[in-house]
Amino acid sequence: EVQLVESGGGLVKPGGSLRLSCAASGFTFSSYTMSWVRQAPGKGLEWVSSISSSSTYIHYADSVRGRFTISRDNAKNSLYLQMNSLRAGDTAVYYCARILATHLDQWGQGTLVTVSS
């Protein structure tokens, strides 16, 4: 069974940093492109970033480019999102998701990030 389990969320002050992790199991993690998608409270889904299987290709949404860094450790079956210079507008549930070609076929349950003073 495919499992994606996010962790690392919490309350952080504006301008602060946070590192999210996603532990993957039940599939060959190193073969898949992975992504982070977020959802602000009561709002829709927003793609944040994607990373190819060997970390060769990395893409970011304009809203986070220069502040967030996606990475992965295939030996640990883990995906990460380093978030710096956090703003109130970054408050959201952050989902880790597996990319299958042009869609997101498996999702974690999400971790809540709250940016507030």
Place this chain on the structure above:
Amino acid sequence: ENVLTQSPGTLSLSPGERATLSCRANESVSSSYLAWYQQKPGQAPRLLIYGASSRATGIPDRFSGSGSGTDFTLTISRLEPEDFAVYYCQRYGSSRFTFGQGTKVEIK
């Protein structure tokens, strides 16, 4: 900028009725690059349809997708109680994913 507009914002229907959800793109989308998701309160999204019309694993056949170009449709033939949720369309392009704003299907 890729934009997906979903309509209606809210659909009020009774169990057993047919639901028709629309997703319109501001520029043409390859059918291969259009997907639909279902999200229930407090849960992660679940993939329903990919490639505009292919059902994901385990998705009941009452869910169907259609369309091409800039206009796509998700149809639920007969609503079951567990189908009341929010539905999102998604397009892939230029190594990015764009979501529509969602359609809420609520019990009338």
